[in-house]
Amino acid sequence: MSTRSGRVPRGRARRRVGTVVRLIAALILAGGLYAAFAPGVYAEEDPQLSQAAKDGKAIFDNTCVSCHGRNAQGVTDRGPSLIGVGSASVEFQVTSGRMPLARQEAQAERKPPYWSDPEELDQNARLLGQYIQELGGGPQVPDGNLRAEGGNTLARGGELFRVNCSSCHAFSAGGGALSSGKFAPSMAAATDRQIYAAMLSGPQNMPVFGDNQLTPDEKREIITYIQNLKEDKDPGGWGLGRIGPVTEGLAIFVVGVVAVVFAALWIAGKS
Amino acid sequence: MSTIGSERSHTAGAGDTAHHSGGQPDIDVHDPSLSRFELVREGARRDGVEIVHYAPRFPIPGTKAERRIERTIALLFLLTGVAGLAFVVIFVAMRFAYTPGTNSAKLFTPLLGVTFGVALLTLGAGIIMWAKKLLPEEVAVEKRHLGGSPPDDKKIMGAQLGHIAEETAISRRPLLKGALLLGLAPVGVAAVVLPIAPLIKDPHGRGDPLLHTGFDPEYNNGNPVRLVREDGTGIRPDDVSAGGQMTVYPGIPHGATNFWADSPTLLIHLREADAAVARSNLARIPLNAPTPDNPDGGMWQNFIAYSKICTHLGCPASLYEQQTNRLLCPCHQSQFLITDNAKPIFGPATRRLPMLPITVDDDGFFVARSDYQVPIGPAFWERS
Structure with missing residues (x-):
């Protein structure tokens, strides 16, 4: 310090004040830059989701997230991504009980749905569907009557x-x-x-x-x-699963012909 | 006379079947002392049937047991009448018209069946009961010879046949013989042609009809044939979603009818990744492969079209699994891998489904680039 010749040595107090001021300025600059480039850190989470979708997300994070992953992006070898499948797919899978999946097998089968109360099921399926819809879009089932009218x-x-x-x-x-x-x-x-x-x-x-x-x-x-x-x-009273004429033909062959054979034996035995 | 009479009484008394009318003089049927039953028994005997036991079920007529059976049979016949009447009333009074849902019209056919069934059942049961419970008991024995006919009968039969031939005198009437042959020959040919001709499809048509479908430009004045829906409307690429499929027909008059039953085609819109696999496999089959002037090969973008006619026995193979990209035939469970030129991967089919090369015309509708390049349908003897 003493070697800096030609200059009036500053006072110790002034030097200290100057250091503090520079430090504060640097801090403000850094903080300001950080705030400018990372504005969402303290912002509200998922501001783009509607209230229904948020409710759906809450259900998703409880029941679906283990297989379909965070934000429905899928988990390898466990569940596919749901981005872009639309609410139609969600409603079908959830209301028919196929999802949540019981186990990995050839295909998901219809079973009693997760929510046994039909109204609760319908409402929650629509909330989940709304969440998936807002994440990635996709086909939607229209509201209202889904039957057609008219003579033909x-x-x-x-x-x-x-x-x-x-x-x-x-x-x-x-x-x-x-x-x-x-x-x-x-x-x-x-x-x-x-x-x-x-x-x-x-x-x-x-x-x-x-x-x-x-x-x-x-x-x-x-x-x-x-x-x-x-x-x-079913005209006969029993549709036999409505699988078709093969079932009905087999049934009448096995049951009907056997009955006729025994009737013939009975008549012959009585003679 | 007396000997015959004693023989008759002997037969009736002992039930002996040793007597046979053959060669013996028969009793005189004009004998006024014969009863009706004796005439019946004589008639049976002349036919080779001996009645050896004949006795009424109820030796004393009008007993309680007999009347009970009579009443039961009468009840059955009355039930027949009631059921038959019900059948007629239902048939006439009930107006049958198909109405959706659960309603009394659905009972029409079952009711007819039940009433008519009950009528037939009670009628049959009544007749059987009458025969089994009221008619006299009877045991009859019929004699049969063993082996072939006696030599005498054979000799007589041969003489009869020879006599007929001699009567026609065909050997000395060559005109009639020739005329008969000439007349009958076309009839014989007709008998052969009749069952074989229906096996030949379109015999007066152009070339071999098995090699052409409705997608041949020849049927559209030389222009490429559009792929259309069953109602004849064209198809744009937007109309089939990724992972979707559509059954398409040739866009020519009556293209979606049985007249062009060999033409139905499945147009499939593959997902991007699956389409890439399918494209990379196209080169394995020269007919489907891309060429310099046709870089897409038989596909158009992510769309691919195959014949719906199974190469096993010609069923419509239209069960498309959009995740595994298999096309299934419901008849014998053949499976075709769409992403590998419809290679058969399971079941009895041995040949790939023919690919219909497609593109999109200037108006934005799908058209067939050409007809199928191999014959469609079940295994074929000239296939390439």
């Missing part, structure tokens, strides 16, 4: 069903086998919304039937036809 609805719905659905789900919506343990399920328990959601989202191995392929009106006609098919009474 059933005929048109039946035609569309036979062209598009019956190859896998069979002519009476009883379902059928696919490869390696997979199968097209029976539609016996499917609701309007579930059928609509399935067509839109193509769950598991079902092909997707987008609105350009089957218009919303055509989807409604198909639903009306399916539900009418299910309400229809």
Whole structure:
């Protein structure tokens, strides 16, 4: 210090004040820069989510997160990403009880849903769907009546069903086998919304039937036809699973012919 | 006469079946002392049937037991009448019209079946009961010879046949013989042609019809044929979502009818990753492979189209699994891997599904680049 010649030595007090001022200035600058470039650190979490989606996220973080991962981005070998699947897919999987999955197998099967109360189930499925919808978009099931009206609805719905659905789900919506343990399920328990959601989202191995392929009106006609098919009474009183003529033929062969044979034996024995 | 009479009484008394009418003089059926039953028994005997036991069920007529059975049978016949009447009333009065849902119209057919069934059942039960419980007991014995016919019968039969041939005198009437042959020959050919001709499809058509489907431009004035829905409307790429599929038909008149039953095709929109796999596999099959002037090969972007006619026995293979990209045939469980040129990977099919090369025309609709390049359908003897 003493070697700095030609200068008036500053006072000790002034030097100390100057150090403090520089330090404060540096701190303010650093803090300001940090605040400028990282504004969200202390901001409200997920500001883009609606209230319904936040409620859905709460449910998701309780029940779905272990397989589908944080923010529904999926967990390798456990559950796929749900970004872009849309609320239709969520509603179908949750309300039909397929999700939460019981175990990894050929395909998820319908079972009693997570929430046993139907209203609670419907509400929570919609909240979850809203959350997934706001995360990545995707197909949505419209609200309101999903049945079609009009004189030729059933005929048109039946035609569309036979062209598009019956190859896998069979002519009476009883379902059928696919490869390696997979199968097209029976539609016996499917609701309007579930059928609509399935067509839109193509769950598991079902092909997707987008609105350009089957218009919303055509989807409604198909639903009306399916539900009418299910309400229809089986003329014999017992539909045998409605799998078709093979079952019925086998039943009448095994039961009916055996009965006739025993009746013939009985008559002959009485002679 | 007396000997015959004694023989008759001997038969009736002992139940002996040793007597047979063959060769013996028969009793005189005009004998006024014969009873009706004796005539019946004689008739049976002349036919080779001996009635050896004949006795009424109820030796004393009008007993309580007999009347009870009579009443039961009468009840059965009355039930027949009631059920038959019910059948007619239901058939006439009940207006049957199909109505959706659960309703009484669904009972129409079952009710008809039940009433008619009850009528037939009670009628049959009544008749059987009458025969078993009221008609006299009877044991009859019929004699049969063993082995072939006696030599005498064979000799007579041969003489009869020879006699017929001689009567026609065909050997000395060559005109009639020739005319008969000429007349019958076309009938014989007709008998052969009739069952074989239906096996030949479109015999007056152009070339071999098995090699062409409705997607051949020839049926569209030489222009590429559009892929259309069952109602004839064209298909834009937007119409099929990724992971979706659509059954398409040739866009020619009556293209979606049974007349073009060999043409239905499955148009599939693969997901991006699956489409990349499918594209990389195209080169393995020269017909599907990309060429310099056609870098997409048989595909168009992520779209791919295969014949729906299974190469095993021609069922519609249309069970598409969009995650595994397998196409299943429901008849015999053949499976085709869509991402590898529809290679059969399971089941009895041995041949790939033919690919329909597709592109999009200037108006934005799918068209077939050409017809199928291999014959569609079950195993084929000239396939390449």
